Amino acid sequence: xxxxxxxxxxxxxxxxxxxxxxxxxxxxxxxxxxxxxxxxxxxxxxxxxxxxxxxxxxxxxxxxxxxxxxxxxxxxxxxxxxxxxxxxxxxxxxxxxxxxxxxxxxxxxxxxxxxxxxxxxxxxxxxxxxxxxxxxxxxxxxxxxxxxxxxxxxxxxxxxxxxxxxxxxxxxxxxxxxxxxxxxxxxxxxxxxxxxxxxxxx
Amino acid sequence: xxxxxxxxxxxxxxxxxxxxxxxxxxxxxxxxxxxxxxxxxxxxxxxxxxxxxxxxxxxxxxxxxxxxxxxxxxxxxxxxxxxxxxxxxxxxxxxxxxxxxxxxxxxxxxxxxxxxxxxxxxxxxxxxxxxxxxxxxxxxxxxxxxxxxxxxxxxxxxxx
Numbered sequence: 001x002x003x004x005x006x007x008x009x010x011x012x013x014x015x016x017x018x019x020x021x022x023x024x025x026x027x028x029x030x031x032x033x034x035x036x037x038x039x040x041x042x043x044x045x046x047x048x049x050x051x052x053x054x055x056x057x058x059x060x061x062x063x064x065x066x067x068x069x070x071x072x073x074x075x076x077x078x079x080x081x082x083x084x085x086x087x088x089x090x091x092x093x094x095x096x097x098x099x100x101x102x103x104x105x106x107x108x109x110x111x112x113x114x115x116x117x118x119x120x121x122x123x124x125x126x127x128x129x130x131x132x133x134x135x136x137x138x139x140x141x142x143x144x145x146x147x148x149x150x151x152x153x154x155x156x157x158x159x160x161x162x163x164x165x166x167x168x169x170x171x172x173x174x175x176x177x178x179x180x181x182x183x184x185x186x187x188x189x190x191x192x193x194x195x196x197x198x199x200x201x202x
Numbered sequence: 203x204x205x206x207x208x209x210x211x212x213x214x215x216x217x218x219x220x221x222x223x224x225x226x227x228x229x230x231x232x233x234x235x236x237x238x239x240x241x242x243x244x245x246x247x248x249x250x251x252x253x254x255x256x257x258x259x260x261x262x263x264x265x266x267x268x269x270x271x272x273x274x275x276x277x278x279x280x281x282x283x284x285x286x287x288x289x290x291x292x293x294x295x296x297x298x299x300x301x302x303x304x305x306x307x308x309x310x311x312x313x314x315x316x317x318x319x320x321x322x323x324x325x326x327x328x329x330x331x332x333x334x335x336x337x338x339x340x341x342x343x344x345x346x347x348x349x350x351x352x353x354x355x356x357x358x359x360x361x362x
Contacts (some may be wrong), residue, residue, distance in 0.1 A: 004324045024209055
């Protein structure tokens with residue numbers, strides 16, 4: 001018997017697990033395991049969190065009329081709003097439906113969307129967290145020491161500590177975010193890239 | 203188009219889903235996940251099916267696009283236990299089961315994208331049709347098929 005005949009024979013076999021799903025009430029309610037679906041859910045969660053965080057920053061901005069804290073909060077609000085806008089842009093760009101594109105186009109679409117999400121996460125890790133930490137540092141120092149912010153920040157040692165804190169936090173936050181995205185999607189991205197390269201190569 | 207028509211088409215072509223998922227699923231759990239995702243994506247895409255292509259070709263495309271864009275486990279290839287692990291609920295025609303098992307094993311040993319190409323070829327699709335579904339040129343398909351056939355022949359020969 002030739003290979004194509006064997007192959008066609010496989011099609012005539014059946015599987016109880018697949019047979020059990022042949023019911024419209026089940027099909028239309030199946031949960032999706034699509035990675036892009038997970039990314040979309042993550043973008044929604046991040047956006048809700050970003051809105052809450054912005055509300056807190058605005059509260060701090062109004063409550064503490066200190067120019068140093070206001071600069072930090074202002075920067076944080078701009079960065080967080082920028083992050084929110086990018087997340088929404090990516091959200092609307094990701095179409096979860098597997099389209100009738102060619103396989104290569106579908107692989108590239110998934111790969112590009114995941115890469116965009118990963119670099120977005122890394123930018124957040126690089127800029128947002130350290131700036132937030134420095135705002136918190138100043139505010140914490142001001143509230144904790146009971147001194148005015150000018151008195152508290154007036155000591156050169158405090159400025160040095162703040163700079164060191166940011167210098168240490170920036171790479172650490174960036175590394176942790178990179179590691180987390182890799183842990184979540186590293187193998188998947190490699191799998192997509194492998195298949196894209198395999199299709200393009202001889 | 204109606205749910206009844208969709209289900210009728212899917213049932214008539216469920217062998218395609220069974221066959222393709224069987225080439226990629228690493229274990230029984232992943233097989234069930236892939237069945238679900240393929241059915242869900244096919245249902246979501248159903249309104250875009252206009253009937254200008256054969257349903258089987260359209261389903262083939264959705265299946266390959268869905269399976270190959272999922273986050274999957276690294277697939278272990280073990281000839282002796284592969285089918286038992288993968289689908290304990292398969293009803294096989296015993297007279298040719300070892301040949302069928304051998305063919306499936308040989309295909310599963312290929313690179314993921316090569317499995318897609320050879321499965322379409324074995325199903326009788328022309329190089330131009332395969333090229334359209336996969337997204338590469340017909341010449342490129344021909345070159346790849348030549349190499350894939352060599353690999354398949356070698357693996358099957360080794361199985362003896």
